Amino acid sequence: MRGAPSDFSALEPGKRRRNGSRAKFRPPMLESSSRSVLPGIGILETMHEEARIALASYGGFSTLAEGSYLMRQGDAENRLHILISGKLEVCARTDKQLVELGMIMPGESAGEMNVIDPKTASADVRAVINCRLWSISKEGFDQYTSKLPAHGVLLLRALSRQFCRRIRNNSEKMLRQAELATAIYEWTD
Numbered sequence: 001m002r003g004a005p006s007d008f009s010a011l012e013p014g015k016r017r018r019n020g021s022r023a024k025f026r027p028p029m030l031e032s033s034s035r036s037v038l039p040g041i042g043i044l045e046t047m048h049e050e051a052r053i054a055l056a057s058y059g060g061f062s063t064l065a066e067g068s069y070l071m072r073q074g075d076a077e078n079r080l081h082i083l084i085s086g087k088l089e090v091c092a093r094t095d096k097q098l099v100e101l102g103m104i105m106p107g108e109s110a111g112e113m114n115v116i117d118p119k120t121a122s123a124d125v126r127a128v129i130n131c132r133l134w135s136i137s138k139e140g141f142d143q144y145t146s147k148l149p150a151h152g153v154l155l156l157r158a159l160s161r162q163f164c165r166r167i168r169n170n171s172e173k174m175l176r177q178a179e180l181a182t183a184i185y186e187w188t189d
Contacts, residue, residue: 036056058136061133061134064130065130067127069127079136079137079138083107083109089125090103101123102166112162112163115141116159
């Protein structure tokens with residue numbers, strides 16, 4: 001399979017490595033085939049079938065058991081994941097609390113920021129129920145977008161629309177929180 005790391009294996013939630021460090025939680029690769037096609041849902045709905053077949057050949061499908069982590073905040077992450085079925089919870093940890101950022105539903109992605117701008121994972125992503133995912137490494141993503149630029153543009157536009165939607169939603173949440181804080185301040189003043 002193109003772009004798939006050899007150490008792509010599942011670890012149980014909470015497991016620690018022998019050296020005591022926290023384990024990365026990754027789903028096992030179950031299948032990869034150039035004949036596989038990604039469904040035309042969510043961010044993939046504007047991509048025609050030929051582009052989705054080509055994209056599928058650069059990554060692989062996997063499952064993630066309920067309660068397992070796809071990624072952990074602060075860990076190195078270099079894969080884009082598209083949720084095919086199931087539900088993922090996204091939470092960020094601060095020094096004092098766990099903040100739920102949202103849910104990822106079928107057709108949405110996780111890890112997309114790190115294939116475009118490699119950094120560590122900005123949040124924990126955990127399976128709320130059993131999930132089926134399709135994943136591509138940064139290397140596979142780069143190969144796909146450079147070898148098939150017309151298809152790559154479709155994917156990048158789809159990811160950009162998702163970024164915009166998430167930014168707008170977060171802006172609306174912050175505005176509501178600011179309005180609430182102002183109302184509380186005025187009420188107590």
